[in-house]
Amino acid sequence: MTRFLLLFLLVACTAKADDGYRLWLKYDLIKDAAKREEYARSAQFIAVTGNDPILTSAANELQTGLQGLLGKTIPVVANAGTRTGGIVLTVAGAPQADGQKGAKEGYSITKKTANITIASQSGAGVLYGAFALLRQLQTGQSLNGLSLVSSPKIQHRLLNHWDNTNATIERGYAGESLWKWYELPATVDPRYRDYARANASLGINGTVVNNVNASARFLTAEYLEKVAALATVFRPYGIRIYLSVYFPAPKVIGGLKTADPLDPDVKKWWADKTREIYKLIPDFGGYLVKANSEGEPGPQDYGRNHADGANMLAEALAPYDGIVMWRAFVYKADANADRFKAAYEEFTPLDGKFDKKVIVQVKNGPIDFQPREPFSPLFGNMPKTPLSVEFQITQEYTGFATHWVYEAPIFKECLESDTYVKGKGSTVAKVVDGSLQGYKLTAIAGVANTGSNRNWTGNPMAQANWYAYGRLAWDHTLSAEDIAAEWIKMTLTNEPKAVKTITGIMLRSREIYVDYNTPLGLSRPWAGVHFAPEPWQEKSARPDWTAIYYHRADSIGLGFDRTATGSNALAQYSPEVQQKWNNVETCPLPYLLWFHHVPWTKKLSTGRTLWDELCTRFYTGADSVSWMQQQWAQVKPAIDPEIFADVTGRLVTQQKEAIWWRDAWVLYLQTYSRQPIPAPFKKPERTLDEVKNLVHIYQLR
Ligand code: GCW
Numbered sequence: 001m002t003r004f005l006l007l008f009l010l011v012a013c014t015a016k017a018d019d020g021y022r023l024w025l026k027y028d029l030i031k032d033a034a035k036r037e038e039y040a041r042s043a044q045f046i047a048v049t050g051n052d053p054i055l056t057s058a059a060n061e062l063q064t065g066l067q068g069l070l071g072k073t074i075p076v077v078a079n080a081g082t083r084t085g086g087i088v089l090t091v092a093g094a095p096q097a098d099g100q101k102g103a104k105e106g107y108s109i110t111k112k113t114a115n116i117t118i119a120s121q122s123g124a125g126v127l128y129g130a131f132a133l134l135r136q137l138q139t140g141q142s143l144n145g146l147s148l149v150s151s152p153k154i155q156h157r158l159l160n161h162w163d164n165t166n167a168t169i170e171r172g173y174a175g176e177s178l179w180k181w182y183e184l185p186a187t188v189d190p191r192y193r194d195y196a197r198a199n200a201s202l203g204i205n206g207t208v209v210n211n212v213n214a215s216a217r218f219l220t221a222e223y224l225e226k227v228a229a230l231a232t233v234f235r236p237y238g239i240r241i242y243l244s245v246y247f248p249a250p251k252v253i254g255g256l257k258t259a260d261p262l263d264p265d266v267k268k269w270w271a272d273k274t275r276e277i278y279k280l281i282p283d284f285g286g287y288l289v290k291a292n293s294e295g296e297p298g299p300q301d302y303g304r305n306h307a308d309g310a311n312m313l314a315e316a317l318a319p320y321d322g323i324v325m326w327r328a329f330v331y332k333a334d335a336n337a338d339r340f341k342a343a344y345e346e347f348t349p350l351d352g353k354f355d356k357k358v359i360v361q362v363k364n365g366p367i368d369f370q371p372r373e374p375f376s377p378l379f380g381n382m383p384k385t386p387l388s389v390e391f392q393i394t395q396e397y398t399g400f401a402t403h404w405v406y407e408a409p410i411f412k413e414c415l416e417s418d419t420y421v422k423g424k425g426s427t428v429a430k431v432v433d434g435s436l437q438g439y440k441l442t443a444i445a446g447v448a449n450t451g452s453n454r455n456w457t458g459n460p461m462a463q464a465n466w467y468a469y470g471r472l473a474w475d476h477t478l479s480a481e482d483i484a485a486e487w488i489k490m491t492l493t494n495e496p497k498a499v500k501t502i503t504g505i506m507l508r509s510r511e512i513y514v515d516y517n518t519p520l521g522l523s524r525p526w527a528g529v530h531f532a533p534e535p536w537q538e539k540s541a542r543p544d545w546t547a548i549y550y551h552r553a554d555s556i557g558l559g560f561d562r563t564a565t566g567s568n569a570l571a572q573y574s575p576e577v578q579q580k581w582n583n584v585e586t587c588p589l590p591y592l593l594w595f596h597h598v599p600w601t602k603k604l605s606t607g608r609t610l611w612d613e614l615c616t617r618f619y620t621g622a623d624s625v626s627w628m629q630q631q632w633a634q635v636k637p638a639i640d641p642e643i644f645a646d647v648t649g650r651l652v653t654q655q656k657e658a659i660w661w662r663d664a665w666v667l668y669l670q671t672y673s674r675q676p677i678p679a680p681f682k683k684p685e686r687t688l689d690e691v692k693n694l695v696h697i698y699q700l701r
Contacts, residue, residue, distance in 0.1 A: 017642035020455030023198050023463055024490035027068030027138070031494075035140065036070050042116055042143050045086035046076045053236040054123030058089055058130040061197065065134040084114030087133070089126050092119050105205070105238075106151025109133055111143055124205065124238030128474075131201040139489045150475065153433040156323070156359075156443035157473035158206040158242065159199065160288065160390070161450070165215050165223075171394050171530075173401035174451030174458035179209060185229030192230060195450070196237035202470025206240045208445075212290035212327065214244040216252040219273055228280040240285035242325070247289065247309065248297045249273075260302035261312035270316035278320050286322035287313050288361070293330045306346065307353040314355035323441060324358045325388065328378060329368075335543040338560075338567035340366045344377050352384035359386040359441050364414040364428075366569070367550075369397050369447075370523045371405075371514045374581070374591055375414050377572035379428045380421030380436070388443035389414065389432045393465045395449065396530050398513055401458030403654045404628065404647070405513045406506035408468035408480035415476045420574035429476045444473045459650055460643050463491060464506065481507060498638035505631050512628065514590075515621025516658040519614060521559065521593035524550040525665070532695045533664035551593070553672045557600050557610065559593030570595060589613075600673040611669075612678045618665050619681040622658040629655065664691045 018026075030036045043066050048059045059076045066074045080088050107120040107129030118129035132148060162170035163177040180189055199207065209230060210218050217223050231241040246252065248259040250269040260266055277284050291298025291309055299309030310326040317324065331342035347360060354360065360382065365373025369392035378387060391411050398405040415429040422436060430436035432444060446469040450456050457463050467487045471478055484506045488499050518525060525535040525547045537547040552560050562569040563582045570578045581587050584596045589605065592598060600611045608616060629651045636644055666677060667688040677683045684691075 018640035020460045020463070020643060020646075021194075023456065024138075024467055024487055025065070025134075025197060025201060026491065027065045027134075029071050030069050030137070030140075039137055039143065040070050040072060041085060042111065043070065043074055043085075043087055045080070045083060046074055046089065047078070047080035047083075047086055047115075048076060048089040049079055050091070052091065052123040054127050054238055055089055055091065057197075057200070057236045058118075058123070058127040061127070062087060062089075062130050062134065065137070069134075069137050080115060086115050088115045088117045089130065090117060090119045091121065091123060091126060103151055105203070106149070107132065108150075109146060109148040111146040116143065116146065122238075124200075127200055127238055128203050135201075135486070135490065139486055140494060152203055152474045153429075153435075153476060154442045154444045154473060156206050156285070156388070156441075157204050157470070158208060158285075158325075158443065158445045159204055159393075159448045159450075160208045160212065160244075160445050161448045162211040162213070162394075163209065164211050165217050169451055170211050170213060171392075171396040171447070172449075172451050173395065174449060174456060174462075175453040176451060178450055178452060179226075179230065181223070181226055184226035188229055188233060192233040193237075196234045196239050198456075198466075199239055199470065200237040202467065203474035204470045205238050206242055206285050207234065208242040208244055208288045208325075210244045212244045212288060213294075213296060214246040214290070216246040216249040218243055219245065219249050220253055221276070224277060224280055231281045231283070235283060240283050241281060242285040242288055243277075244288045244290070245313070246297075247291045247299070248301075258302065259297070261299045261304050261309045262302075267312055267315065270313060274316040274320065274322075278322075284320070284322055286317055286324055286357075288325040288327070289313065290327045290329065293327065305350060305353075307350045307358075310358040310360075311353075311355040314357040317357055322357070323443075324355070325361045325443065325445070326354075326358055327390070328360050328362045328376075328387075329390075331544060333542040333544065338562065338569050339544045339549075340560075340562060340569040341567065341572060344381065344572045347378060347385075348381055350385070351382045354385050356440065359388050359439075359443050361388045361390050361443070361445055363390045363392075364411075367523060371398055371510070371518050372410070372413075372521070372590055373523070374594055375417040375419070375428050377569075379417075379431045380419030380426055380574070381572070383421075383437040386434070386439035386441040386443075387431060388445060389428065390445040390447065391469060392447045393449045393469050394447050395462065395465075397524075397526075398510075399517075399654065399657070400531055401462060402650050402657065403513055404459065404461045404505070404509050404651065405465075406461070406468070406480070406484060406509045407465040408472065408483050409507070409510045411469065411472050412476075412480050415472070418577070420576035424576075426574075433476065446470075446473065455646075460646055461506075461650075463487070467491075492640075492643065493635070493638040495635075495638040498635040501631050501635050505628050508624070509628065512621055512624040515617040515624065516661045517621070519617035519621065520589055520610075521591045521595070522551055523594065529699065532698045533661045533691075534695055535665055535668050536692065552597060553669060555672055555674075557598045557602070558614075558669065558672070559597045560595070561597040562595045566597065600675065608678075611673045611675045614669065615666055615678050615681055618662040622655070622662040625651065625655040625658045660691070660694065664695075667691060 046062050104121045105125045107125040120126045167176040250256040250259045250266050254269045290296050292300040310324050313324045328343045328347050331339040362376050362378045366376045417428050419426045434442040464487045468483045471483050484503045488502050527534045527537040535547050540546045570582050581595050598610050602610050663684040
């Protein structure tokens with residue numbers, strides 16, 4: 001009777017709809033009883049010596065995970081003694097794989113003796129190992145002869161939150177900020193711990209909790225206490241807190257007359273403030289700065305340069321183990337300049353001038369997180385200054401929380417790009433992980449897509465982007481496909497056919513988006529909201545905030561000439577890269593309009609003219625969303641009904657909007673190309689004015 005009741009409860013619990021809260025740490029009971037038994041034989045106890053809080057987190061996580069996966073409570077013991085058949089967690093001189101930098105956080109998992117041993121030189125490493133072991137179980141791997149050795153290739157693996165004091169998130173599409181500033185530090189939402197667990201499961205070891213368009217309030221005593229409360233929750237998960245700083249804070253909250261980085265009072269203010277922070281948060285990670293960028297103040301306001309500003313903060317951090325992450329996202333409002341070139345022009349002259357505690361944070365591309373960009377020419381060209389790469393996980397330019405775009409291919413494309421600065425194989429990944437130019441400091445940043453929505457990311461499929469970023473931050477050699485399959489198995493289903501189908505959708509999703517949104521190297525066809533199509537937008541406070549600045553459509557053709565006959569931005573790259581991209585005949589099609597102004601009638605390598613090729617992309621891109629819908633419909637039996645319905649709904653909207661994008665582009669460009677829509681495509685059912693009006697309505701307040 002009791003057994004029956006238990007079974008009933010178990011079934012009732014597992015049948016409950018999934019709200020997505022548990023992310024990839026679901027730990028649902030493994031259905032295959034034989035498999036469960038096999039795992040259980042190797043997980044009869046968890047032995048952990050000492051009371052390092054991070055080791056305790058590792059033991060707790062293993063216990064929680066095994067409880068769910070195996071349906072058994074596995075005891076945590078202080079010492080394995082002579083017992084066998086368990087999991088031993090140990091901080092010791094563990095064997096290390098490549099990547100000396102990450103050695104301390106690396107782990108090994110071995111099942112040579114009678115126990116599974118998870119070893120690392122640090123508690124954090126053991127925690128990462130514990131998650132790796134759970135991942136083995138979650139994805140159905142065998143434990144026989146298990147031998148895993150893994151070290152992070154990059155030291156500082158961060159999420160950047162663009163969260164404000166009033167709970168809004170700049171470019172956030174999943175609700176409000178996770179941080180409830182108004183109730184901290186007295187009330188500590190249990191969700192903060194789950195946030196830390198999710199990040200630790202990927203190896204993310206740092207988080208910048210506030211927006212780079214920073215409020216000075218974060219540096220007030222009132223807010224530092226709140227930040228310290230978060231740090232207390234994150235610490236047992238190996239996660240350090242960083243803050244974005246408002247450069248003129250010494251004036252705004254310090255009462256000084258200036259924020260000049262060379263002024264002694266300003267330096268003292270930052271030194272005192274930094275001491276105050278470390279008193280509250282002894283493992284504080286450091287500062288992230290957006291300065292002299294998009295109207296944010298900075299050292300240039302005082303006739304100083306970026307290095308002066310960054311070095312002043314580095315000096316304040318000198319007594320502590322903290323760093324300065326200084327962003328290179330800068331561009332001046334100059335109609336005749338090419339925004340593409342701005343960061344390189346401002347930063348390369350400063351190479352070698354930065355303090356050793358400074359790392360310059362560079363967006364993956366030269367413009368701004370477009371669905372496809374060439375890699376930033378800064379990579380490789382600042383050999384004496386550590387550079388980190390900043391990716392955008394939140395989908396500012398890839399359809400917010402509606403469009404399903406798996407971003408690992410975007411991240412990989414940049415990381416695998418060859419800068420050729422030291423010959424073939426000088427990839428961006430090797431610049432960033434320090435192996436190419438010997439950087440002592442290495443870091444990677446991803447702009448978070450999390451929010452207060454129950455499922456964290458709004459679109460359940462966007463969880464995969466958080467996941468993929470974290471996995472690649474740890475090991476950039478992992479493939480987009482493997483990461484997708486792993487995430488699906490842990491999050492959605494283990495059913496092989498469904499895993500394959502969903503992986504297939506994910507791997508094509510970015511290309512599909514690019515096809516209906518910005519094919520062949522188009523970029524930034526939007527105005528204010530960064531969502532609705534507005535390729536016709538020609539008025540703005542700055543020329544580089546219009547759409548026409550980027551695509552340059554005219555009666556002859558389309559695209560931005562960045563060769564020697566145009567802005568010559570290409571000259572910022574190595575000769576080998578220039579050679580790849582500067583010939584309109586051989587430039588790969590994904591980058592064509594990034595670098596060339598191409599005549600409408602020009603025959604491309606596909607055999608079609610530019611106009612016909614564009615139409616083909618816009619139409620097949622939009623049609624492919626129907627393909628995504630069909631594929632998704634097939635996996636219904638394998639997916640939780642709540643998640644299935646949620647994604648199905650979003651795909652309906654995506655399809656409608658893909659057609660909106662297609663119509664907007666083709667009708668607008670047609671006013672320049674003066675050519676018909678090629679067969680077999682049918683011309684849009686609406687007029688250009690009607691589409692323009694749609695955007696107008698979209699933007700009404
Ligand atoms: O992508 C742009 C965004 C801004 C953002 C800026 C940046 C935080 O539109 O919202 O500001 O980049 O990265 O600083």
